[in-house]
Amino acid sequence: MNALLPLTIPLGDNVPPLVLDMPWYLLLAVVLPLGVWWLLRQRAVQRAQRMARFAEHAALARLLPPADNSEERRSWRIVGAALLIGLAFTGPRWGLARGPVSSRGIDMAIALDASLSMMAPDEKPNRLERMKQEVRRLRAMSQADRVALIAFAGRSYILTPLTSDDGALELFLENLDPSVVGQAGSSLSKAIRQATELLLASDGSADRALVLMTDGESFDQVEDVETAAREAGAKGISVVTVGFGSRQGSTIPVRDGSVTKNKTDDEGNVVVTKYAPELLEKAATAAGGTFIPAEASDKASRIRGALRSLRTARRTIDTREDHVPRVLWLLVPALLLLAWDAWRLVAPAKRRRERVIGERARQATQPQGGVATTILLMALVPAAFVACANEPDPAALFKEGRVAEAIAAYRMLVSQGDTTSRTVYNLGTAILGADSLREAQSLLEAVRKNSDGEVRARARFNAGLAALIQGRAPENPEADQQLTAAKSAYRAFLLERPGYGDAKWNYELALRKQPPQSGGGGGGGGGGNNQNNDQQPQPQSQGGLDQRQADALLNSAAREEKDVQGRKQRQGRVPPGGKDW
Numbered sequence: 129m130n131a132l133l134p135l136t137i138p139l140g141d142n143v144p145p146l147v148l149d150m151p152w153y154l155l156l157a158v159v160l161p162l163g164v165w166w167l168l169r170q171r172a173v174q175r176a177q178r179m180a181r182f183a184e185h186a187a188l189a190r191l192l193p194p195a196d197n198s199e200e201r202r203s204w205r206i207v208g209a210a211l212l213i214g215l216a217f218t219g220p221r222w223g224l225a226r227g228p229v230s231s232r233g234i235d236m237a238i239a240l241d242a243s244l245s246m247m248a249p250d251e252k253p254n255r256l257e258r259m260k261q262e263v264r265r266l267r268a269m270s271q272a273d274r275v276a277l278i279a280f281a282g283r284s285y286i287l288t289p290l291t292s293d294d295g296a297l298e299l300f301l302e303n304l305d306p307s308v309v310g311q312a313g314s315s316l317s318k319a320i321r322q323a324t325e326l327l328l329a330s331d332g333s334a335d336r337a338l339v340l341m342t343d344g345e346s347f348d349q350v351e352d353v354e355t356a357a358r359e360a361g362a363k364g365i366s367v368v369t370v371g372f373g374s375r376q377g378s379t380i381p382v383r384d385g386s387v388t389k390n391k392t393d394d395e396g397n398v399v400v401t402k403y404a405p406e407l408l409e410k411a412a413t414a415a416g417g418t419f420i421p422a423e424a425s426d427k428a429s430r431i432r433g434a435l436r437s438l439r440t441a442r443r444t445i446d447t448r449e450d451h452v453p454r455v456l457w458l459l460v461p462a463l464l465l466l467a468w469d470a471w472r473l474v475a476p477a478k479r480r481r482e483r484v485i486g487e488r489a490r491q492a493t494q495p496q497g498g499v500a501t502t503i504l505l506m507a508l509v510p511a512a513f514v515a516c517a518n519e520p521d522p523a524a525l526f527k528e529g530r531v532a533e534a535i536a537a538y539r540m541l542v543s544q545g546d547t548t549s550r551t552v553y554n555l556g557t558a559i560l561g562a563d564s565l566r567e568a569q570s571l572l573e574a575v576r577k578n579s580d581g582e583v584r585a586r587a588r589f590n591a592g593l594a595a596l597i598q599g600r601a602p603e604n605p606e607a608d609q610q611l612t613a614a615k616s617a618y619r620a621f622l623l624e625r626p627g628y629g630d631a632k633w634n635y636e637l638a639l640r641k642q643p644p645q646s647g648g649g650g651g652g653g654g655g656g657n658n659q660n661n662d663q664q665p666q667p668q669s670q671g672g673l674d675q676r677q678a679d680a681l682l683n684s685a686a687r688e689e690k691d692v693q694g695r696k697q698r699q700g701r702v703p704p705g706g707k708d709w
Contacts, residue, residue: 149219157214212462232440233272241342245401250378265428280319282311334441343373344404357415367417373403549579569594592617
């Protein structure tokens with residue numbers, strides 16, 4: 129369910145359906161009902177023996193009323209209750225729930241190095257991913273902390289303000305890579321100063337901390353970094369510097385189209401980036417803080433240890449429990465079955481008088497084990513209440529064609545704090561399916577800018593589809609602007625996936641600026657143009673793109689993209705020494 133669905137179908141959530149806290153008690157779920165069944169069987173045998181001593185079979189047939197299956201039904205009730213109680217001992221949990229939790233935490237800004245050198249693979253899989261892992265572990269240890277994320281390379285900027293929203297933090301952390309920072313290089317002093325300003329602007333009684341995570345390579349002057357760190361320490365901010373990388377260094381893999389090669393400098397020499405702990409240690413010393421070297425294990429725990437003495441503030445946070453205990457869902461039916469069985473044993477006096485002869489015979493031979501068994505099982509059942517019901521699956525609603533309900537369900541997830549790129553993509557795609565093109569385009573563009581990989585590609589495709597439909601609508605004053613946006617989206621999409629036929633067709637439609645000859649241009653699985661989900665429209669033979677024309681189109685787009693990037697680099701600031709990693 130975690131796999132990406134077709135382009136215009138929302139993504140599902142990956143939630144395991146059932147978890148057992150104590151699975152070894154499944155044996156009790158088998159033994160307990162079998163034991164109860166054996167006791168009831170023994171009781172029936174003993175009763176038959178006592179009845180045989182009371183009178184002969186012919187006499188009993190005249191004295192007792194006709195046999196019914198009430199005893200058999202009672203046996204099934206008791207055995208069923210025993211089975212439910214045995215299953216309850218396994219501790220079943222399923223479903224999702226949120227609940228407020230009161231805890232104490234600090235205010236912490238985490239400055240993350242997003243320069244190109246962090247892509248070096250001397251830490252597996254690379255320095256950047258190792259840094260993200262430590263941030264996630266640190267966040268898991270301190271959920272009551274308010275955390276701000278700052279990305280820096282040649283310049284720095286704030287990804288998130290101080291927040292305890294795990295969904296927002298994970299969204300920006302997941303999408304962090306060197307492309308999010310527009311200026312190459314690495315400047316530690318800028319990151320320290322911006323984090324200091326952010327922390328001082330926050331209100332609250334908790335102490336403040338700055339965690340700087342980097343490989344230590346920087347084109348800053350040592351004095352600038354020490355001055356920035358000293359100012360932060362003087363203003364009451366605890367500074368922790370954390371190193372990543374190796375002293376032996378590593379080459380930097382960069383992607384050029386579909387080819388991956390090593391980063392080279394202006395003279396064509398292969399760049400080797402090395403971990404530089406000296407600058408990090410000097411910054412921590414100047415601020416009176418803590419330095420954690422790259423060789424240290426369990427960096428997140430060491431960071432928490434360095435900040436343990438800081439003054440905390442009490443906060444109420446929302447925690448998400450993936451699996452909610454459902455023991456009472458089993459114990460309540462067991463209690464009802466046993467209560468019903470106990471009531472059935474105390475029959476009304478009127479029923480007793482109607483069967484006076486048979487009841488006298490039964491009273492003479494009735495064992496007390498049935499009542500005792502019922503009371504024993506009822507003693508195992510605590511007081512219960514009804515748990516909440518499962519939430520509907522928005523992806524299933526969308527597949528069933530209930531688009532409005534799917535949109536409402538996704539909006540509910542977002543309002544509850546689930547702002548991951550997948551959920552926002554699903555919401556935008558569902559809205560696209562309802563033909564709300566402007567809102568869908570806005571959401572999908574936001575996902576494209578703040579995500580990567582498959583989700584970004586799908587968001588770009590569907591955002592282009594929304595722009596294409598608006599651009600080709602008659603009497604639309606913004607048609608040219610929307611067609612330009614559609615061409616830009618599909619050009620970028622085809623640069624990454626040149627063999628995708630629907631993207632080529634939609635790109636050609638945007639270039640033609642006229643209505644399509646047949647309902648082509650779908651997003652590969654439904655969407656805002658009311659196409660059948662199973663259809664995959666392809667370019668028509670008349671006026672369509674053949675392979676040669678498509679290749680020429682892609683080559684032209686690639687040249688245009690290269691020119692744009694070249695202009696951006698010429699306009700941007702070149703770091704001192706020409707180092708852009």
